[in-house]
Amino acid sequence: MTIAPVAAVENAAPASAASSGSAGVAVRRGPGRPRDTDLDPQIIRAVLELIDAEQEVTVSRVVERGGVSRAALYRRWPSLTSLIAAALDVGRTVPPEIPVDGDxxxxxxxxxxxxxxxxxxxxxxxxxxxxxxxxxxxxxxxxxxxxxxxxxxxxxxxxxxxxxxxxxxxxxxxxxxxxxxxxxxxxxxxxxxxxxxxxxxxxxxxxxxxxxxxxxxxxxxx
Known part of the structure; x- marks a missing residue:
């Protein structure tokens, strides 16, 4: 699976964002519209649908399937890698503390x-x-x-x-x-x-x- 960066800079043009460097490139968030948290599950769901269908996860496919803009992705995750990691963790929870006073x-x-x-x-x-x-x-x-x-x-x-x-x-x-x-x-x-x-x-x-x-x-x- 090829993992491309979500964006190098939030306000970069879509064409340059899609072809920028490695998957771990950080997003530099500048002034602009605040993050709309209602879109987060919509984006995650799009990634999971691609994963479950065994399709390569790319920014273009997430945008198309999720019905969101590239800018919406850029404001949320520093890289496509971190977005996929978040999607893979859906349904997981941190276990409760283990009682240590007894056996x-x-x-x-x-x-x-x-x-x-x-x-x-x-x-x-x-x-x-x-x-x-x-x-x-x-x-x-x-x-x-x-x-x-x-x-x-x-x-x-x-x-x-x-x-x-x-x-x-x-x-x-x-x-x-x-x-x-x-x-x-x-x-x-x-x-x-x-x-x-x-x-x-x-x-x-x-x-x-x-x-x-x-x-x-x-x-x-x-």
């Missing part, structure tokens, strides 16, 4: 693996999830934008719970909480992406439970 192992297991909304595909149809994986793997800049703007903030509750476990002396003092999260969540992604097995299948759940237990034993304080 920390059980609370973490439920939050990461054991609840219907714990796996990262939640909020998506399977088709949308696979489209997201395809898009971010095909474009490293989009992958970084999606990570920094959306995915990383959803890790907060788990990482804070792991930090609380360190503070309580349950988990080892030198625990790398980011690496611990990656190890547990990585097992879930392996089922979905490499094995191609439904996460709710008994076999996948058995492997995920075993992977969690192995990681948990390695995290425990001596």
């Amino acid at each position: 920390l192992r059980e609370a973490l297991f439920t939050a990461i693996i054991g609840s219907p909304t714990s796996i990262d595909a939640s909020g998506y149809s399977e088709a949308r999830f696979r489209q997201r994986i395809r898009l971010v793997m095909a474009d490293r800049e989009l992958q970084r934008a999606y990570w920094s703007s959306h995915v990383s903030r959803r890790r907060g509750p788990v990482e804070r719970a792991l930090g609380a476990g360190i503070a309580r002396g349950i988990l080892r003092a030198d625990l790398d909480v980011e690496a611990a999260f990656d190890a547990i969540a990585g097992a879930a992604y392996y089922q979905l992406i490499v094995r191609g097995e439904p996460i709710e299948s008994p076999a996948a759940q058995r492997r995920l439970t075993a992977a969690f237990d192995i990681t948990w034993r390695g995290m425990l304080a001596s």
